[in-house]
Amino acid sequence: AQSVAQPEDQVNVAEGNPLTVKCTYSVSGNPYLFWYVQxxxxxxxxxxxxxxxxxxxxGSYGFEAEFNKSQTSFHLKKPSALVSDSALYFCGLGNKLIFGSGTRLLVRP
Amino acid sequence: GAGVSQSPSNKVTEKGKDVELRCDPISGHTALYWYRQSLGQGLEFLIYFQGNSAPDKSGLPSDRFSAERTGGSVSTLTIQRTQQEDSAVYLCASSLESQAGKNIQYFGAGTRLSVL
Incomplete structure (x- = not known):
């Protein structure tokens, strides 16, 4: 089955620390993967x-993501978190218009 | 230029009533998508339109849900005989031609539907 999973409902980090928001996928063929913020x-x-x-x-706002085919992952990362990064993040599989359940990122001052 | 516009921003209705939600996509975007975001849930794909092709309705949860796209631009999502479980935020997005999911989607702010 084709799917996207975001295993963490919430991620908490301190401002200035690196952050990672996890995403794994399952698809037949080559994946088209996206990250959106809400x-x-x-x-x-x-x-x-x-x-x-x-x-x-x-990508935008200093974010980056690493595509790992062997682990079927596309984790979102940022070297130094800002309080203003606090939001809801969605990983998406473009091929099937499927989104993960979302991860709430909370960056504390 | 203007982004994706959705109206109304909020809609409160009584159970059993019909509602219409409107989406104005970005000018020139041939692909248009509807999603539903329920409280505590992720994004659920509902339907998408690509140019003059038949829409992909595979995500519509029941036959009470339907959508039209007139003239390749404005789209209306209609929910008939609303139920309380239909309460959610309905998001519309548009993109340049779909290209099998490669293109960036631009989202509207959504319509928050509350069914009492």
Whole structure:
């Protein structure tokens, strides 16, 4: 079955520390993977995508994600978290218009 | 230019009533998507339109749900005989031609539907 999983409902980090939001996927063929962020009472905003090419993808607001085919993962990362990064993050599989359940990121001052 | 616009932003209705939710996509975007976001849940795909092709309705949860896209632009999602479990935020997105899911989707702010 084709699916996306975000195993953590919430991730808590201190400002200035690195953050990781996890995503794993299952798909037949090559995956098209996306990360979106949702701030309160707003629609989703695009952060970055992997279609093909380099496994390390750089996106908006200093975020990056690493595509790992052997582990079927596409984890979102940022070297130094900001309080303003606190939001709901969704991983998406473009091929099937499937999104994960979302991970709430809380960055404490 | 303007982003994806959805109206109304909030809708409160009584159980059993019909509701219509509207989406104005970004001009020139040929693909349009509807999703549902329930409290504590992720995004659930409902339906998508790509140009003049037949829409992909595979995500619609029941025959009470339907959607139209007139003239390749504005879309209306209709829910008939609303039930309390229909309460959710309904999100619309648009993108340049779908290209098998490669393109970035631009989302509206959503319509929050509350069924009493």
């Amino acid at each position: 701030y309160p009472n707003r629609g989703l905003q695009f952060l970055l995508k992997y279609i093909t090419g380099d496994n390390l993808v750089k």
